[in-house]
Amino acid sequence: MMPAEFAIATEGLTKVFRNRWTGKEIRAVEGISLRVTRGATFGLLGPNGAGKTTFVKMLLSSAHPTAGRATVFGRDSREPEARRCIGYLPENHRFPTYMTGAGMLDFYGALSGMDAATRRKRIPGLLVTVGLETWGGVRLGKYSKGMLQRIGLAQALIHEPTLLILDEPSDGVDPIGRRQIRDILHTLEQKGVTIFLNSHLLAEVELFCRDVAIIHKGKVALEGTVKDLTAGSGYRVEAEKVPDQLQSQLRAQAKAVASRNGSVEFLFANREEANRAVDLLRAEQCEIETVGRTNSTLEDVFVRTVNAQ
């Protein structure tokens, strides 16, 4: 029994697909052990075919692990009851087009164990939350892609889950809709809902998630908080009107130098070197534009990690 303080906990989770005829094996997920704490905002990243979706499917029991196990709030993920607290929005979902928005929420609400009275009470509010209050009675066949994403999110929220698993939630959504989705997720985060995001949009994950894991070729390649992973160890000093002599002097000390539109940017390995450079620049009456720590973007981290494998 894994401790229930983790919303998701996996141990050596492995999935091997075997071709029925040739017997050829594809190791989609290989020994992933991951912990997602309660109330966390967790991003799962990885290039196409890395095994992200297979991993999520094993959490939801739509794919059976070849080895290892997964628990959701301490409960074996294979038990249907373990899924009662999960709200899920799959990637490339295909909602039945014969349903109306409200009808679809009612159907999935019933499957999630909600009684009719509770569903009736909750659906109008949820439609307002996702900005589809006037579309509840319209068939899903008439919805745009962005609207389908939003009604899909409402479907995932219908039974007030404590764990939300979203696979590419912003796919096909315009910037305003994207912002709206992010706001909804922020509200849920404040309520203590654990949010597990599977997305290609690194900037979105960086904006929203506290913890991330990068998986590559079925294995966890990197794991940590976004803050730690993107924090750089160097310092950046940008100044204008730097005399050539001083520029040459600082160039010799800096890790990197870049010149643009009359200003020069120096990258130093540590704070002491950056401070010394600032002293020299001030002594020469140079205009200092910025001084700060260097940061990597999540994209930099992602590319570095994937290329290093």
Next chain:
Amino acid sequence: MLNNLRVTGALVRDTFREAFARKIFWGFAGCSTALILFFLFIMKIDVVEGAVATVSLFGKTSDTQDVARLVRQVHGGLAAFLFTAGMFLAVFASAGLIPTVFEPGRIELLLSKPVARHHILLGRYLGNLLVVAANVFYLVIAVWLIFGLKTGVWTFGFLWSSVLTVFVFAILLTVVLLIGVLWESAVVATMVTFGILILSPILAQKYTIERLLTSEWSRNVVRGLYYVLPKVFDLGNMARQIVLGDPITSWMPVWSSLLFGVVVLSGGLFAFSRRNY
């Protein structure tokens, strides 16, 4: 328990909604209504002194006959129609209702709900069965009422034959379900079920076929197929016997077909529980 009923209700309602949207339900209901209107307005029955009758159809009058016999003949004809054309139509029209559930993007969402896999599949199966059953009962009960009211002859055998019709469809639907799980194809499911329907009257002549075959091996194959596959033709004959009020000599077609259905349904549920989506 209450939650299980709620989930089953939702799955059945969803199947009906899909049947409505794909015009399957309305197609069936339209055919049934056309037949009902035919018996109600076009076929005129004149009962003379409660025992003999003449039938008028498009102005042509048939010979005088025994009214009870006439009613049984019409009921028997309709039961035979339901067992042949009706069964083909039911399988053809509704075979897609189960495989559509396995479409990528739809099945993952269903499986993410706190519902056991077998429950999802059985709920859909029940929904599909009820779509067809509702139409069969609508047609049979309406025709039974029309003839009862027009002639005063109330034969309950016809009502029982409709139960047998739904039973046969339930057995054939297990094949659709198994094929649907294995191949996720409504076309393959329809073809295999049609194959069983077509083979049934052929295999029912097993004694004649056995006489024509030279090797014992081939005779065993025919015998084996007859006993293993659902006996749609024999059950159709049984329905006719029930309608005509004849005694049933053997219940073997019922229990052996039921056994086939149970085994195939279990196979479908097992395959579904093992699949990755």
